[in-house]
Amino acid sequence: MKRSILSTVIAGLIVSGSAIAYEGKPATAVTEAANASVQASLPFSDKTDFDEATRGFIADLQEGQIVRDDGKPAYSMEDFRFLKGDAPTTANPSLWRQSVLNANSGLFEVTEGVYQVRSWDLANISFIRGTSGWIVIDPLTSTETSAAAIKLLREKVEDLPVSAVILTHSHGDHFGGVKGIVTQEQIDSGDVEVIAPVHFFEESVNENLMAGNQMSRRASYMYGNLLPKSPTGTLGSGLGTTTSAGEFTIVEPTIEISKTPTSLTVDGIDMEFMYTPGAEAPAELMFYIPRFKALMQAEEINKTQHNLYTLRGAKVRSGLDWSKYIQQTIEQYGDEVEISFGSHHWPTWGNERIVDFWEGQRDTYRYIHDETLRLANKGMTMLEVAEAVKLPESLSSGFANRGYYGSVSHNAKAQYQLYYGWFSGNPAELHELPPVEEGRKFIEYMGGADNVIEKARVDFARGEYRWVATALNHVVFAEPENTEAKELLADSLEQMGYQAESGPWRNFYLSGARELRTGVMSAVTPNTSSPDIIKSLSLETYLDYLGVRLNHPEAAKTELAFNVVMPDVNEKFMMKVENGVLNYTMSKQMEEPQATITLDRDILDAINLRQISTEDAIRGGEIRIKGEKARVDEFIALLDVFPFWFNIVTP
Incomplete structure (x- = not known):
């Protein structure tokens, strides 16, 4: 899959x-x-x-x-x-x-x-x-x-x-x-x-x-x-x-x-x-x-x-x-x-x-x-x-080879990416503006959003949905409150969805159209962290993921050094934050850490399963800290929590 x-x-x-x-x-x-x-x-x-x-x-x-x-x-x-x-x-x-x-x-x-x-x-x-x-x-x-x-x-x-x-x-x-x-x-x-x-x-x-x-x-x-x-x-x-x-x-x-x-x-x-x-x-x-x-x-x-x-x-x-x-x-x-x-x-x-x-x-x-x-x-x-x-x-002509899941278009792009990466070789594409800034310059050059929308309506009537979507995407990123642009962009995406042979293409187009019309909808979701999966993660994987969650620009302003001991699984390691990144060494302890943190692996799993918070575990003694607790608090504060329902079709 x-x-x-x-x-x-x-x-x-x-x-x-x-x-x-x-x-x-x-x-x-x-x-x-x-x-x-x-x-x-x-x-x-x-x-x-x-x-x-x-x-x-x-x-x-x-x-x-x-x-x-x-x-x-x-x-x-x-x-x-x-x-x-x-x-x-x-x-x-x-x-x-x-x-x-x-x-x-x-x-x-x-x-x-x-x-x-x-x-x-x-x-x-x-x-x-x-x-x-x-x-x-x-x-x-x-x-x-x-x-x-x-x-x-x-x-x-x-x-x-x-x-x-x-x-x-x-x-x-x-x-x-x-x-x-x-x-x-x-x-x-x-x-x-x-x-x-x-x-x-x-x-x-x-x-x-x-x-x-x-x-x-x-x-x-x-x-x-x-x-x-x-x-x-x-x-x-x-x-x-x-x-x-x-x-x-x-x-x-x-x-x-x-x-x-x-x-x-x-x-x-x-x-x-x-x-x-x-x-x-x-x-x-x-x-x-x-x-x-x-x-x-x-x-x-x-x-x-x-x-x-x-x-x-x-x-x-x-x-x-x-x-x-x-x-x-x-x-x-x-x-x-x-x-x-x-x-x-x-x-x-x-x-x-x-x-x-x-x-x-x-x-x-x-x-x-x-x-x-x-x-x-x-x-x-x-x-x-x-x-x-x-x-x-x-x-x-063989139905089994049709693009119902993959497509010739995005699979060809994939093979290009596999060998050549994202860059086309054209230096004009080496350092392009991000979407909001690009959108603002685009509508400025086109004589304003109203002018783009007027031209887009003509092209929509001709069925040129791909270009209409490209042009109006610039308007929406430049002026995210422009309802007229969002509605017409949604209409274009919707028609492309109706024409798509790929199930995922259809779903992407129609989901984008819906989000433009109704905004981001926070749906009810199941628990994405299965106990079997959490308990099967290696400690190295946990620590690598913590490294991803670290707010790196803020972390670059400090240096942190901890020993960690997990008695129930007979594990110990040391970790450092310096130069804005988290590094660790398994099975070793440093001589002068800022703090030594002792907790069972079961408690780490419970925290990741949201059965207990880190703060409650510290208060209840399930996590024991010897040394500078303020440094541990500083580290916890540096860990980002990723929002799930972020915008996709708007800035």
């Missing part, structure tokens, strides 16, 4: 009632024509995906939602029931088609002995009938959804215990619900083995923690969490519907996969594992099951073009590496495979169809990677490359 621990949970936020009441404006004639053009350009008459997305259906939850202990919904299938029939004029028909397919929910038989529950969360949970029990693959985001899935499996297929868990990769929608299907005691006793790629646990706990607040806020746009689920709101993410909003957990693997191939027998089922790090996730694996001639493709192969860069913000992925993993899969299993199923979407059956599907996915990532570098080496800038790269019709 595509997102951090924090943003995974944020992506499942429970939106307040005001979000449901919000409805957008109608599609313009220009948007209707653009969407009609898409309808005419793709093979919509091919219903194979619809047959495969419903093949093997067994049952769904009649109540239409999964509820948490507090009575609030962890996930609602009913929210996506509007997705049926032909696309409305307010939706790209290609994205609508994908969203209709993604909304098929329930328990499905893939083949005898292999089952999936789909669309009860962003991802799929899969089950393999082993000799003694169920082998569970990727137990979703929340314990509530995974527990409901295995309950339905036991009711409708066979009531067996869990014998093993396979976690394909280090994104939260594939492991967060693990304690809904297995307990830590079952793992510790050896009754249940947990298989994952090497570095799964570290990557899952730490990924994007340093940048988590910014990513999580942007994830609220990317996944449409502030939008109604409707023909003028979010249709889902293209990769699936949306994440659940329940209890988020994690366990450590008992078996780690670190090379290709690795052969294991898991509860009587022979499996051949492939280690595929650094493409879709930092730690990932796929595996082949000879008995079923089936590949579990994880998230390396999907019914959409995936992200080489995710719009919430993350490290760029290599399309070259991604394509090579798929090529290795084709070389190893292409002659015999009969079933290909994954962590998202619906399976594919039949050797010829599967190999064609795999080759299309392989060549999509390779084409974008190679063509980006070819054009860049001819002197084109990132924006020029993104505009120029177009998939050949042999790829773009």
Whole structure:
């Protein structure tokens, strides 16, 4: 997937009632024509995906939602029931088609002995009938959804215990619900083995923690969490519907996969594992099951073009590496495979169809990677490359290669960034003004905001929404109270959202339009700091994050030096603040610190889980300070608390 621990949970936020009441404006004639053009350009008459997305259906939850202990919904299938029939004029028909397919929910038989529950969360949970029990693959985001899935499996297929868990990769929608299907005691006793790629646990706990607040806020746009689920709101993410909003957990693997191939027998089922790090996730694996001639493709192969860069913000992925993993899969299993199923979407059956599907996915990532570098080496800038790269019709006509989640445009930019970074080489772009200052000069040169708005209205009527958005963004940053500019900018973003084939693009455009019209809305959110995650963080990770939170300009005015002792975990370290940065050394103590701080690791966890404040812990004696307490207070005061609901489309 595509997102951090924090943003995974944020992506499942429970939106307040005001979000449901919000409805957008109608599609313009220009948007209707653009969407009609898409309808005419793709093979919509091919219903194979619809047959495969419903093949093997067994049952769904009649109540239409999964509820948490507090009575609030962890996930609602009913929210996506509007997705049926032909696309409305307010939706790209290609994205609508994908969203209709993604909304098929329930328990499905893939083949005898292999089952999936789909669309009860962003991802799929899969089950393999082993000799003694169920082998569970990727137990979703929340314990509530995974527990409901295995309950339905036991009711409708066979009531067996869990014998093993396979976690394909280090994104939260594939492991967060693990304690809904297995307990830590079952793992510790050896009754249940947990298989994952090497570095799964570290990557899952730490990924994007340093940048988590910014990513999580942007994830609220990317996944449409502030939008109604409707023909003028979010249709889902293209990769699936949306994440659940329940209890988020994690366990450590008992078996780690670190090379290709690795052969294991898991509860009587022979499996051949492939280690595929650094493409879709930092730690990932796929595996082949000879008995079923089936590949579990994880998230390396999907019914959409995936992200080489995710719009919430993350490290760029290599399309070259991604394509090579798929090529290795084709070389190893292409002659015999009969079933290909994954962590998202619906399976594919039949050797010829599967190999064609795999080759299309392989060549999509390779084409974008190679063509980006070819054009860049001819002197084109990132924006020029993104505009120029177009998939050949042999790829773009395949629905599985369409940009429902990633897009050719932002994936091409990602490959440019991977090799060349943010700078185009043009010195005029080396030290540009920030948005507010740039906006003020822009409207000054254009003869004032009224003049820009007047010209923008003409261009809006022509359907030139991209330029209207560019021009009016300058006005809004120069004059954030200019209601007329904000309304017209919102209208432009909205029409681009209606035309977008990518689910995240649609969600970004429509979320921006809503925020321009109604302001920043503080929605109700779940607790983003899961106890399992907090307690799994290493002390080094804690300290690195404290270094990020340090107010560096203010910290540069002082020097601080502390010893820290944690008796319950037999840990000690020293840390210093100087030159505006925090440095630390583990397992050492300085001779003359300003203060020595003694606290148990459990207290540090409780503080991070907001179960106790630092001040209360000091007052209650859980934190003991020997030396200059005022210096410790000074350090605490230097730690920033990041606001979540910061502005995105206004200064």
